[in-house]
Amino acid sequence: MEEFRTYVSHLECGLESDRYPADVLHGLSKAGRPLLVRYDLDAVRREVSRDDWAARPEHLWRYRELLPVRRTENVIDLGEIRTPLIPIDELGGTNVLVKDEGRLPTGSFKARGLCMAVSMAKELGVERIAMPTNGNAGAALAAYATRAGIESYVFCPSDTPEVNVREIELQGAKVWRVDGLIHDCGRIVREGVEAMGWFDFSTLKEPYRIEGKKTMGLELADQLGWTLPDVILYPTGGGTGLIGMWKAFQELRELGWITGSLPRMVAVQATGCAPIVKAHDDGVEHAELWEDATTVAAGIRVPIAVGDFLILRAVRESSGFAIAVEDDATLASREIVARRDGLLLCPEGAATHAAYRQALADGRIAPGETAVLFNCATGLKYDLPPVDRKLEEPVDYARLRMS
Numbered sequence: 001m002e003e004f005r006t007y008v009s010h011l012e013c014g015l016e017s018d019r020y021p022a023d024v025l026h027g028l029s030k031a032g033r034p035l036l037v038r039y040d041l042d043a044v045r046r047e048v049s050r051d052d053w054a055a056r057p058e059h060l061w062r063y064r065e066l067l068p069v070r071r072t073e074n075v076i077d078l079g080e081i082r083t084p085l086i087p088i089d090e091l092g093g094t095n096v097l098v099k100d101e102g103r104l105p106t107g108s109f110k111a112r113g114l115c116m117a118v119s120m121a122k123e124l125g126v127e128r129i130a131m132p133t134n135g136n137a138g139a140a141l142a143a144y145a146t147r148a149g150i151e152s153y154v155f156c157p158s159d160t161p162e163v164n165v166r167e168i169e170l171q172g173a174k175v176w177r178v179d180g181l182i183h184d185c186g187r188i189v190r191e192g193v194e195a196m197g198w199f200d201f202s203t204l205k206e207p208y209r210i211e212g213k214k215t216m217g218l219e220l221a222d223q224l225g226w227t228l229p230d231v232i233l234y235p236t237g238g239g240t241g242l243i244g245m246w247k248a249f250q251e252l253r254e255l256g257w258i259t260g261s262l263p264r265m266v267a268v269q270a271t272g273c274a275p276i277v278k279a280h281d282d283g284v285e286h287a288e289l290w291e292d293a294t295t296v297a298a299g300i301r302v303p304i305a306v307g308d309f310l311i312l313r314a315v316r317e318s319s320g321f322a323i324a325v326e327d328d329a330t331l332a333s334r335e336i337v338a339r340r341d342g343l344l345l346c347p348e349g350a351a352t353h354a355a356y357r358q359a360l361a362d363g364r365i366a367p368g369e370t371a372v373l374f375n376c377a378t379g380l381k382y383d384l385p386p387v388d389r390k391l392e393e394p395v396d397y398a399r400l401r402m403s
């Protein structure tokens, strides 16, 4: 990889907009809110072009000028490929596309965020990281931190899918199950910072995961010939990806590199855990803690999010909306897309399909509009419906088609 040139100028509080210097370690802003990375976009416009990007391999670092890493030797690379956009057969058309993030390292789009955040942690000299997770973020942290030679500690709710807990441990992190939900795990991390000397990697509590997730927006524009879809449906937990994509679109628009209107951003949640949907419908800027959160879509079981106001802002600025779907609809969607299109979605991805259908029915999405659904992880990490068919010999071949 050639030497990097980043155009980071400074960081900025997402709420108060006060400035912080680049190239030093930061957690939250003074106001206790997420920090956003800012770039010298005038210089990017003068010195870089989309053709420079087009000449590079189709991976995450293609967009390096709009990413924070300064020194190439700090890049932790596990092969972050461009993920495909796969049309599915909704209404017999081809305008519904699934961005299949399950093909990334560690099987989820958490790789984008953690690739960036761990690379920056290495650049800034971090030696020990801790994180609360519902599974996929911990797995990505474990992989990238181990590769970077950084120690990692991971805390997850006790009912986190077994495969996640095991992959985290096997990839070199120390992992604990905790009685409680992700925000309880988050408290354990926060309270241990001093005693353990670890850096808090909770969602949005360090500035660089958003930049990694931002590549979903850059990549989408790039893939679609520098135009954007009408609507993007995103399964929203901590909201990093939704916030990151919206940030990408703002930056591209300021560069003059995209034309047309920006997509409506749709935050998809489960009816069993829908704090953002409630806050959106109530017209407020911050979401309240969602009590007794439950859903089959583990990745979006996030009862409270420190970046709630940034999610709500992106949804509102884009004229989008927030929508909650029942678990039954999510599981039905997984089955529909698997049987009809041959595409196995994760439950969170399936929730976006259920939301698409719901919004089509209530008129918030029109039939001809181009919609992108995010499938955030490989469907193979989740429990699948059991099969109990067993073949007895001698085989009665005539009956095989009927069973």
Ligand SMILES: *Cc1c(COP(=O)(O)O)cnc(C)c1O
Residues within 6 Å of the ligand: 108, 110, 136, 137, 203, 235, 236, 237, 238, 239, 240, 241, 242, 299, 300, 346, 348, 349, 376, 377
């Ligand atoms: C983390 C995760 C989400 C939620 O992503 P955020 O950007 O944190 O809102 C959705 N789906 C899956 C599979 C995840 O792992």
